[in-house]
Amino acid sequence: MAKKRHSRYPCEVSAMVSIQQYQSPLGGILLAADEVGLVGLWFEGQKYFANTLPVGHCAQTTPILAEAKRWLDIYFAGKEPDFLPPLHPVGSSFQQSVWKILLTIPYGQIITYGDIARQLAAQQGGRVSAQAVGGAVGHNKVSIIIPCHRVVGANGSLTGYAGGIDKKIKLLELEHADMSRLFIPKKGTAL
Structure with missing residues (x-):
């Protein structure tokens, strides 16, 4: 049986998907992004919540997640955002x-x-x-x-x-x- 390697750092540089929490007026939201774009945005507790989130994810800030949070800030302020953060949803x-x-x-x-x-x-x-x-x-x-x-x-x-x-x-x-x-x-x- 292979020995599990532990890192003293919470996030490995090679982590493929980064996550962050966002607190909206409608409740908590989980954001997930890879190197290409946003791969997930789920309300906490919703149906299919984070069902495509890989095990190898890491809680950290990235430019893509920062853009998604900026978009949400504008949106929840009651304004139409004039940009889209990079998107990369996986599906058929x-x-x-x-x-x-x-x-x-x-x-x-x-x-x-x-x-x-x-x-x-x-x-x-x-x-x-x-x-x-x-x-x-x-x-x-x-x-x-x-x-x-x-x-x-x-x-x-x-x-x-x-x-x-x-x-x-x-x-x-x-x-x-x-x-x-x-x-x-x-x-x-x-x-």
Whole structure:
């Protein structure tokens, strides 16, 4: 059995993913970044919380995490950030194509899962189901910055936010989105 090597330093230089905590008005957030960009942004306790975070992560400040925190500071001050921190969410090509569309949803606006499915079908040819889109939206690893909270059901249902419907509502309210036709489903869902 190999002997486990211990370091007197908390973080090895070779650590691939760095993490930091961020305290938002909606609760604690865990940020994670590799050398390329942000790989995760999760509300504490949300569904799929840090499920893609590798064992070899390290709590330390990096320029990418500092940029993500600056973006969040601006956002939670009620302003639309005019930049994106570097992003590097890992997912299938389908998930990546959905997340790319999420990044095009304007601040304070909402679209439906079906709208995204139609956009993908137009780009790729063929049919794309709203349910498949919902699965990709629900597994977004960089919430808020990749704005999955701006996606609603075709009937106006505020469904499918892994961080919780209460947080989805607060984020949309912060952006002054028109919520007049939106409603909370009787039985909440998070994909």
